[in-house]
Amino acid sequence: MARRPDPASRAQTGREARKRVPPAAHAAYEPAAGREDPVGVLTAEEGDRLPELLPIRHGRMMASPLAFYRGTALLMARDLATAPSTELDTHLCGDAHIFNFGLYASPERRLVFDLNDFDETHPGPFEWDVKRLATSLALAGRENGFKRRDRAAIVASSVRAYREAMTRFAAMRTLDLWYARADLDELREQLGDKLTRTRQERLARVGAKARTRTSLQAYRKLTAEVDGRRRIVADPPLLVPVEDLVPDVTRKQLEAQIIDLMAGYRDSLADDRRRLFDAFQFVDMARKVVGVGSVGTRCWIVLLTGRDPDDPLLLQVKEAGPSVLRGLVPRPGGTEIDNEGRRVVAGQRIMQAASDIFLGWHRVEGFDGKTRDFYVRQLRDWKGGATVQEMDAGALTAYGSLCAWTLARAHACGGDRIAIAAYLGSRDRFDKALAEFAESYADQVEADHAAFTAAVRDGRLEAVTDV
Known part of the structure; x- marks a missing residue:
């Protein structure tokens, strides 16, 4: 086990980065000379995607x-790669x-609140993620009709929350940090006197709705009995059973x-999760647009059942x-990526406070003859999100x-965390x-x-x- 520098040395690393790239240097955004046509x-980037879905x-x-911003992480990553960097890397x-x-x-x-998408996870400078979050808040403020000063206040308040949280995390014992999480019930108690009654009720409704989004609910919505067997119901082009996509392959060959895909994925699970997974058997599979x-990209849902047909599990592959x-990141973090599915899973396990028990990965030979990497997780397990378009300035803050x-x-x-906190300062x-x-980059996004x-x-x- 390598010996880590002491806290004082780590803080000094952050202060040296602050001298090299002062915090105020992050305010400027200018498109690089010769910036390519977006x-x-x-x-x-779409070259390997399914053309019929583009x-x-x-x-x-x-x-x-x-909405455009949600699909253009590549454009922003290319722009950030030309900006001054703190070189204080983390898992992004x-x-x-x-x-x-x-x-x-x-x-x-x-019920916990956390990041829930890791398709692009990779080591890199911490500020890249913070800038992506800040710009999305500025764009949401514009879409909701907020004035510029209100948008600036929303972004600054959020970045302050990041900075102050990092300061607290830097002072924490390592295990205390690892166990920290945004538990919804605890959050409601902590924020109770800071939330209006309307917002308390709205938070309660969001939590109640999330708890209804389970495999059983998805099973009832997405499947039906066909010829005596439970099947995923076609809803093209968003949901298409796999036999409709590859009609030249017999069901027996396809299954x-x-x-085989599921067996390979099983090997990526911990021993106790393998035993749990073995209690289910394959029923059906369909392509789903998400x-x-x-x-x-190629995305599937797989229907399995346990004790009986009313004991379903839906996995997203x-x-x-x-x-x-x-x-784009000049310092790859010393991590050799041998499987993109494993990269996503590793990033999720590092960054999330608690991860899906069925989270795993597998590399397969696709129906098109190409080798492709996949990761697997539950389709629905109390999943829910906020309706940003309905938020006023206070709620978005x-x-x-x-x-x-x-x-x-x-x-x-x-x-x-100690170096990052020292860089951010008080x-x-x-x-x-x-x-x-965030405002200047939002202008770029609009262009x-x-x-x-x-x-x-x-x-x-x-x-x-x-659609």
């Missing part, structure tokens, strides 16, 4: 600059916008391939490609601060700088969105809306 960058992706991204989410936080059940059956940025940060606290905890577990210079950055929608109008891209 439409061309996005089109190149019009859905484009239609969803056209909806607003904020890689796409830490406000829609990638939410509620889910911990293994102890507690054999799927069972999200905004993920549309076009999602393709994992290289992170958009790969090749509170939500942004909760996201920022959560992100700080993840970064504290994935990097050097004053609000970093908060103000990111409020300015890129305009170019994207123009490409659709000109016929260079195909888009389908309302």
